[in-house]
Amino acid sequence: MVALLGSGDSFLRVVEQGFPEVDIHVRGNEVTVAGSETEVALVRRLFDELLVIVRTGQPLTEEAVERSVAMVRSGDGHGPAEVMTLNILSNRGRTIRPKTLNQKSYVDAIDEHTIVFGLGPAGTGKTYLAMAKAVQALQSKQVTRIILTRPAVEAGERLGFLPGTLYEKIDPYLRPLYDALHDMIDPDSIPRLMAAGTIEVAPLAYMRGRAQPVFTKVLTPSGFRPIGELEVGDLVIGSSGEPTPVLGVYPQGAKDIYRVTAQDGSSTLCCGEHLWTVRTAADRRRDKPWRVLETREMIGNLRAAHARRYELPLLTGPACFPERAVPMDPYALGLLLGDGCLTGATTPDFSTADPESATALEAALPGVRVRARNRVDYVLNRVKAPGDVVTLENPVTGVLRELELLGGRSQSKFVPDAYLYNSAEIRLALLQGLLDSDGGPVTQSGRTCRIQYTTTSILLRDDVVALVRSLGGVAYSRRRAALGRPPGRANGRVVEHRHDAHVIDIRLPEGVEPFRLTRKREKYRAAGGGGRPMRHIESIEPAGREEAVCIQVAAADSLYVTEDYLLTHNTLNDAFIILDEAQNTSAEQMKMFLTRLGFGSRMVVTGDTTQVDLPGGTQSGLRVVQEILRGVDDIAFCRLTSEDVVRHKLVGRIVDAYARYDVQVEANGHPNGVGTGNGDVPRSRGRRPAEKNGRGKHTVNMQAVEREVN
Structure with missing residues (x-):
């Protein structure tokens, strides 16, 4: 009874004040209530609810009894016990619970919805309860990180005019978040969790900080463009290979930059907070989803024993570029780039030991006859029609001139952009021609078959690598120096190596056929194909400090293609994200924040x-x-x-007084006939009415406010 009625019957007096129309008498362990039937029923329900709360071991307070009275009187069907016995989080003997019906509805909404807006005056527990739910989600492994943020624009101050370092400037704005965090987590573990990135506390502007240098290339339907040139509405290529629009472009200023390099030689630049979708070998074995890590989280942790730890995703489909008309069949061009003579000094010719290739070349070149000169050499003659003059140009020569390939030597060949950034069908046909001429399957005992291609042209090497990556494959390049290599033999004569050779090892995704030539295709299929293409992070190295920019794309997984067909993104997966003091965000900042939402996040x-x-x-x-x-x-x-204020009682009264004051200002232009003293017109809706003092600052007219509070 002491726990129920309070020391000196203090709780009983609160009940009597809440139900002034009934008489309540206590004798021993019995409570007698007299009054109207409706009021008596409410008081009986109140005591039943309070008994449930007491029996759970939760101590009552006068404030808790006042709130219980209000909940019972509201008649909405929710009992005080249901609200006040809902345990959210316990730490060091302290349990965090909602204290009002609206707070419980707020907590329930966080459980049931992905995005929740908590709107209300100061002291209502909006941030504190959200923080408790975030810690609860982290401890129960519903999320892998907590991100706490708030805009640093309070009281109109500018960070640039505050003393100290950047972190000293922003610390006062974030201090309420730190304080709440220390109430809920062992203080000794907080530095460790923050160092690991499990808990991140940052001002709102730093939510955009997943950035790349402005000159970093991003793949678009028209080819690679610097990320700094992109605008909202531009299209970039996503992980599916399909175009996806840019939703936002956010300059970041100068940031420390790192170069992330994969083991196939591909690399790109980004800041330390930039996000990467990765998975480990253990994740793949256990069929776990891909995880999202910041660049700085992976530094120093790139090896598992002697193996590379983090695998990067590849394109799930060929990159989609607009189809363009081309002057020559792409497969024929691939054959000529591999085994054709393009110098223009003589009639174009072609060398192959496979008559099948010569036949295919002739079929792909209308108006051209492929004439055998010997067992391996073929001449590409123009088919003459009656009335033709001798001076007509060979069709192959004309096309090579149009493509700026005429006059090229083996070490200067390249793939024209019209083919490199064309439809997937044209790119694949071109690659098949190159591989049928200068490539082939390479089998090894106990291993899957790989594809190998060799060229003496650095440009052609890079173009072949780009073709493979654009189709969702991987390509590893190495150089074979000409100097010191034993000479080869051709038709019984010694042939010296005059140029370095570039050897490319290729793996293409399942379903992409690399060869048309029968003998190569059958050997490749007999070996079971080329295996699964994979790409792992090899190194992360500092690369200076550069102006950086962040973009947000509309793709469902938020991934976009950057340099060397690497996939990266800027959203936050598996995170519990809290934006506090959101009234101080602009409309653009709010959109930026909300579009950071990733999979599995709240x-x-x-x-x-x-x-x-x-x-x-x-x-x-x-x-x-x-x-x-x-x-x-x-x-x-x-x-x-x-009514949901859980601070001092006076806070709730002050909030109500301000609300009444604002209503009167909107209705009459001044409260209770009291002007601002200088004829100022009222401010916009929701802003506190104010007047200017002698220094140009704004001060609230406190006389009317004090009258309302009194």
């Missing part, structure tokens, strides 16, 4: 639209988003009021 956005500290003329993103996202599935808006 977001909670908290704020009070009556306390906006943005510069004049800037619209609060928290106000705008309520109109934009109204009715969108899996997004909830939870509103807390002064």
Whole structure:
């Protein structure tokens, strides 16, 4: 009874104040209630609920009894015991629970929705409860990281005019998040979790910080473009090979840059916070999903024993470029780039020991007859029609001139852009021609078959690698020096090596046929194909400091193709993300934040639209988003009021006083006939009315506020 009624019957007096129309008498362990039937039923229900709370071991307080009275009187069917016995998190003997019905609805919404907006005045527990749910999700392994952020624009201050280092400047803005974190997690473990990236606390602007240098190339349907030139609405290539629009472009200023290099030689530049989708060999064996790590998280952790730890994803389909008309069949061009003579000094010719290739070449070149000169050499003659003059140009020569290939030697051949950035069918046909001429399958005992291609042209080497990667494969290149190599033999004569050879080992995805030539195709198939192409991170090295930019794309997995066909992205997967003080975000910042949502993640956005500290003329993103996202599935808006304030009682009264003051200002232009003293017109909706003092600062008219509080 002491736990139920309080020391000196303090709780009983709270109940009597809440139900002034009934008489409550206590004798021993019995409570007698007299009054109207409705009121008596409410009091009986209240005591039943309080007994349940006491029996759970939770101590009552006067504030808890006041809130219980309010919940019982609301008649919405939810009991105080249901609300106050909901344990969210326990740490060091302290349990965090909702204290009001609106708080419980807020907590339930976080469980049931991916994005939740918590709107209400200060002191209602918006941030604290969201933090508790985040820690709970981390401990139960629902998420792998917590990201806490808030805009650093409070009171209109600018970071550049605050003393100290960058972290000293932003620390006051983030201090409330740190304080809540220390209440819920062992303080000794917080530095370790933050160093590992499991918990990240940063100002809102740093949510964009997953960036690349402005000159880094990104693949678009028209080829590679610097990321710094992209604009919202431009198309880039996603992981499926399909184009995806750019949703946002966010300059980041100068950042420390790292070069991420894969074992196949591909590399790109990014900042330390840039995100990578990766998986380990153990993840693949256990059929676990891909994980998302920051660049800095992987530094120093790239090996598992002697094996590379992190595998990178590859294109799941060929990169899609617009189909363009080409002047020559792509397979024929591939054969000529491999075994054709393109000098232009004589009639074009072709060398092969496979008559099948010569036949295929003739079929692919209308108006040309492939004439055998000997067992391996063929001449490409123009088919003459009646009335033709002798001076007509050979069709092959004309096309080679158009493609700027005429006059090229073996060490200067290349693939024209019209073929390199064309449809997947044209790119594959060109690659098949190259491999049928200068490539082939290589089998090894106990291993899958790989494809090998050799050329003396550095340009052609790079183009072949690009063709393979654009089709979802991998290519490893190595150089075979001419100097010191034993000479070869051709028709019984010694042939010296005059140029270095570039050998490319290729693996293509299943379903991509690398050969048309029968003997090569059958050997490749007999060996079981080329195996699964894979790409792992080899090294991460510092690369200086550069101006950087971040982009956001619309692809479902948020991946886009950067240099050397590497896949990277900027969203946050498997994370619990909290944006505090969201009323101080602009509409653009709010959009940027919400579009960072990744797979398996949750977001909670908290704020009070009556306390906006943005510069004049800037619209609060928290106000705008309520109109934009109204009715969108899996997004909830939870509103807390002064009745949900869990701080000092006076805080709730102050909140109500300000609310009444704002209503009067909107209705009459001034509260209770009291002007601002200088004829100022009221501010925009939701802003506190203010007047200017002698230094140009704004101060609230406190006389009217004090009257309302009193």
